Amino acid sequence: MWNWPRQAVKRHNLTKMWFMKIIDEREKNLDDRAYRNIQELEKYAENTQSALLYLTLETLGVRDVHADHAASHIGKAQGIVTCLRATPYHCTRQKVFLPMDICMLHGVSQEDFIRGKQEKNVRDVIYDIASQAHIHLEHARSFSKKVPVKAYPAFFCTVALDDYLCNVRKVDFNIFHPSLQRKSTLLPLHLYVRSWKKTY
Numbered sequence: 001m002w003n004w005p006r007q008a009v010k011r012h013n014l015t016k017m018w019f020m021k022i023i024d025e026r027e028k029n030l031d032d033r034a035y036r037n038i039q040e041l042e043k044y045a046e047n048t049q050s051a052l053l054y055l056t057l058e059t060l061g062v063r064d065v066h067a068d069h070a071a072s073h074i075g076k077a078q079g080i081v082t083c084l085r086a087t088p089y090h091c092t093r094q095k096v097f098l099p100m101d102i103c104m105l106h107g108v109s110q111e112d113f114i115r116g117k118q119e120k121n122v123r124d125v126i127y128d129i130a131s132q133a134h135i136h137l138e139h140a141r142s143f144s145k146k147v148p149v150k151a152y153p154a155f156f157c158t159v160a161l162d163d164y165l166c167n168v169r170k171v172d173f174n175i176f177h178p179s180l181q182r183k184s185t186l187l188p189l190h191l192y193v194r195s196w197k198k199t200y
Helices: 002-014 017-028 039-058 065-092 100-105 108-114 120-140 147-155 158-170 187-197
Strands: none
Touching: 017 039, 039 065, 039 120, 039 147, 065 108, 065 147, 065 158, 100 120, 120 158, 147 187, 158 187
């Protein structure tokens, strides 16, 4: 079972360091505590989500500094969005992982999220965190013309990220809105359009 990473590294000439970063970061995250600040969440995302994207690029035969730069920002956005999407689920289990610095900035406690409160200051926390994900996506796209087209399939995860960020904005950043827990039937179409336009 544990031979597959070694086989993948050999077959696709992958960088072993990215596998190790993912494993190390996951091990450090086993204590199930909230992120102290947005930078800590971004570091976790960089060492897990971005690392997976670096490996995907290598599998596609892409070794390019601009593609890696885009992967770094897209991975961070994906980590942030994943944290947001999982919040309602975690709250039902009395756990909150959202960055504590942003919660404190708006005077919101973990208990407020666990109780499913929807006051403006709670939504402001979500707005700030979602905005950071949006900034990373926009930055990754700001130099898309320098990224090899061959790398684009690795970045089509941005379709789902855009969809979630758009939907959370529509419900005024109410993280507990039922619509955010439903699958988007338009995702395959958006993915096709993004692929056809050769954008990410």
